[in-house]
Amino acid sequence: MKNNYYIITNERIIIDEKSTKEILKEKKLEEIDQINIEMNNKFFGNIIFGEPESIFGRNDEPFSFFKRSGMNFDEDKYVFLSVENISEIIPIFENLKLKVNKTFY
Incomplete structure (x- = not known):
């Protein structure tokens, strides 16, 4: 987004607020098992570090239809x-x- 810098180093990814130069989020590369790119x-498009959140949650999600499948309202935590x-x-x-x-839409 226009208010942030997205930084990639050889050790971590960083989301930094442009106006204050404050680090909003950071994650070490060794903690990233996959990168999902939707473009x-x-x-x-978007770059998601880790597995993307699905709107169709697991059966143990707090909101479910008829106790069969859940709905997930969580956003991806580490995303450009x-x-x-x-x-x-x-x-x-x-x-x-x-x-x-890579996924094209």
Whole structure:
């Protein structure tokens, strides 16, 4: 988003607030088991660090339909939103030996 910087180092990912330079979120690369990239054909989209949250939750979610399947209202915790030129960023993750899953919408 326009109010944040998205930073990738060889040790961690960082979401930093542009105006205050305050770190909002950070995660060590060794804690990331996968990266899920959702993008359109112009390589604009989101980068999710970890498994994406699904709207259809597990059976043990607090809100469920007829005790069969749950609904998940959690947002992805570590995500770079509305990123342009994702195709230029993917090689960085691959060079860092991270598993990248790409989805086009």
